[in-house]
Amino acid sequence: MIEIKNLHKQFGNLEVLKGIDLTVNRGEVLSIIGASGSGKSTLLYCINGLESIQAGDITIDDIRVHDPKTDLNKLRQKLGMVFQQWNSFPHLTALENVALAPRIVKGKSKTEATEKAIEQLRHVGLESKINSYPSALSGGQQQRLAIARALAMEPEVMLFDEATSALDPELVGEVLDTMRMLASEGMTMICVTHEMSFARDVSDRVAYFHQGIMEEIGPPEQLFNNPQSAHTRNFLSKVR
Amino acid sequence: MEMFSALRPQDLWFLAEAAGKTLWISTLAISSGTLLGILFGWVLSVSGRLGSMTLGAVLDVFRSIPLIIQLVLFYNLFPIIGIPLDPFTAGTIVLSIYTLSLVSNVVRSGIESVSQDLRRASRSLGMSYWQDMRHIVWPVGLRAVFPAWVGVALSVLKDSALVSVLGYVELLRASQILITRTQEPLIIMAIVGLFYFFLSYPIARAASMVEKRWQQ
Numbered sequence: 001m002i003e004i005k006n007l008h009k010q011f012g013n014l015e016v017l018k019g020i021d022l023t024v025n026r027g028e029v030l031s032i033i034g035a036s037g038s039g040k041s042t043l044l045y046c047i048n049g050l051e052s053i054q055a056g057d058i059t060i061d062d063i064r065v066h067d068p069k070t071d072l073n074k075l076r077q078k079l080g081m082v083f084q085q086w087n088s089f090p091h092l093t094a095l096e097n098v099a100l101a102p103r104i105v106k107g108k109s110k111t112e113a114t115e116k117a118i119e120q121l122r123h124v125g126l127e128s129k130i131n132s133y134p135s136a137l138s139g140g141q142q143q144r145l146a147i148a149r150a151l152a153m154e155p156e157v158m159l160f161d162e163a164t165s166a167l168d169p170e171l172v173g174e175v176l177d178t179m180r181m182l183a184s185e186g187m188t189m190i191c192v193t194h195e196m197s198f199a200r201d202v203s204d205r206v207a208y209f210h211q212g213i214m215e216e217i218g219p220p221e222q223l224f225n226n227p228q229s230a231h232t233r234n235f236l237s238k239v240r
Numbered sequence: 241m242e243m244f245s246a247l248r249p250q251d252l253w254f255l256a257e258a259a260g261k262t263l264w265i266s267t268l269a270i271s272s273g274t275l276l277g278i279l280f281g282w283v284l285s286v287s288g289r290l291g292s293m294t295l296g297a298v299l300d301v302f303r304s305i306p307l308i309i310q311l312v313l314f315y316n317l318f319p320i321i322g323i324p325l326d327p328f329t330a331g332t333i334v335l336s337i338y339t340l341s342l343v344s345n346v347v348r349s350g351i352e353s354v355s356q357d358l359r360r361a362s363r364s365l366g367m368s369y370w371q372d373m374r375h376i377v378w379p380v381g382l383r384a385v386f387p388a389w390v391g392v393a394l395s396v397l398k399d400s401a402l403v404s405v406l407g408y409v410e411l412l413r414a415s416q417i418l419i420t421r422t423q424e425p426l427i428i429m430a431i432v433g434l435f436y437f438f439l440s441y442p443i444a445r446a447a448s449m450v451e452k453r454w455q456q
Contacts, residue, residue: 050360077366087361091379091454100375101365146361153365 001026001188002047002157007056009042016042018212019056024157029189031199031220034209035235040192041084043209044159047190048072048079060157077105080150084162086142088134094121094145095130098152106153113152120148124178140171144178151182158182160191196239200224208232247422252431258414259435265410266397266439268332273339273396274389280340281347302341308402310334315406331403335396342392349388350381383454390447394440411435 002024009017016039024030032040045051047058049065049072058065063075089097098117102108108116121127124144134142143163150158160179164172176198183189183202193199199206200220207217210231216223227233280299284291302310315330325333354377362372404413415432419425 045360048364050364073363073366073368076364079364081361081364083357083361083364085357087355087358089358089362089376089380091383101362101367104371104375105366149365 001061002190003059004043004047005057007043007046007058008054009039009046009051010054016212017046020214022207022214022217024188024190026156026188027186028205029183029191029203031203031206032190032192032209033194033196033199033206033235038209039212040209041161044081044161044190044192047159048076048081073105077153078156080153080155080158082143082146082150082158082160082163084165086139086146086166088137088142088145090134093131093133094126094137097134097145098149101149102152116152117148120152121145123151124148125174138171139167140174143167143175147175147178147182157188157190160189160193162192162194164193164195194239196224208235210235245422247418247424247427251418251422254418255411255414255431255435258409258411259439261409262397262400262411263439265328265332265335265403265408266400269335269339269400270393270396273336274343276336276340277343278347280344282351284344284348285351299341299344302337303345307334307338307399308405310338311402311406327403327406327408331400331406331408335400335403338399339392339396343389346385346388346392350385351377353384354380386447386451390443394443397440397443398436
């Protein structure tokens with residue numbers, strides 16, 4: 001469903017992605033691991049068109065993301081994204097955070113958007129926080145709110161950009177549990193993560209990025225137990 | 241001795257009328273200056289360095305020159321090029337431009353106070369540029385700079401006193417007229433001070449109530 005061909009991305013003179021080829025299938029959970037600055041997060045931003053690309057191609061269900069004729073606002077409705085900094089809308093309650101985009105982007109009625117939002121908040125375990133403002137929520141709750149907000153748009157793919165990196169250690173679990181739940185429901189997911197146990201247990205495939213190149217990709221057992229590349233072995237020995 | 245006479249009850253009415261004029265010219269200047277300031281502030285925020293070097297520089301001129309000099313220059317320049325202006329029109333235009341130059345910078349910093357990350361989050365949900373502007377940047381930025389905007393509005397209300405130099409009979413000018421007649425500067429200035437207070441205080445109160453509501 002997502003096809004990336006020979007993707008090159010530069011920030012000025014700095015080449016952060018040096019020819020990435022990657023296909024993600026419907027229903028698949030792909031984790032991307034690698035050191036900071038290896039281009040993992042940039043890849044996600046390129047996939048939903050928040051960053052431009054210099055060469056190559058990304059297609060989602062045969063729609064070319066970086067074609068100027070593509071309606072990105074429409075395409076992004078297929079792609080839910082969860083960020084490292086959860087980015088809750090501070091002026092809206094949890095309910096309004098989730099209901100806003102379905103209402104103004106998809107044109108749903110207020111009642112329908114509200115019902116849908118309550119359903120999603122229940123889904124991520126925030127039904128008791130419906131009328132709370134983000135400032136009254138913990139980091140983990142705000143991140144689950146961000147997940148509910150993305151899910152309310154009924155995306156076909158969820159992109160997670162280091163969704164647990166900014167959280168206090170004791171709050172990581174609740175967010176990972178929510179991500180596990182999504183994976184078990186069959187959601188297509190691309191997760192940039194530093195959580196090796198999550199990558200190992202939940203993913204169908206794991207990709208290791210090193211300095212803008214996808215060094216290695218394969219099932220978690222293979223990548224973690226029998227890595228082919230020296231870079232991968234080196235990285236894994238450090239994070240274990 | 242007929243020139244001088246004591247303060248009479250109808251003098252209070254004279255002052256109240258003048259206060260109404262102060263309120264009227266301030267309201268005109270603040271509303272038009274704010275509307276245009278929002279537009280110009282947005283232009284400043286999207287035009288980067290080129291914008292701040294051109295538009296920003298022009299606005300800086302109006303921010304930096306004392307209002308009283310702007311008023312005198314503007315009022316006297318137009319008759320020279322053949323367009324006579326009455327004090328009210330000249331005062332309103334100059335006060336509006338002055339407000340605009342202050343508000344546009346308030347608006348610019350309001351827009352810039354909304355983090356790129358937050359805007360990426362709203363765009364990632366499929367919101368268009370203008371939907372992001374309307375539903376995220378505007379309310380979040382407004383909360384950040386609303387106190388600064390209230391400060392501008394209150395200072396314009398008080399600075400409108402300077403329009404008196406053009407002969408427009410607003411509150412300050414009215415008090416000068418009364419002082420000349422009654423020779424009671426202390427009591428009249430005290431009354432005028434009260435008038436300004438009662439014009440400004442409700443605005444300040446309303447603003448802090450709005451802020452309190454946002455803080456929940």
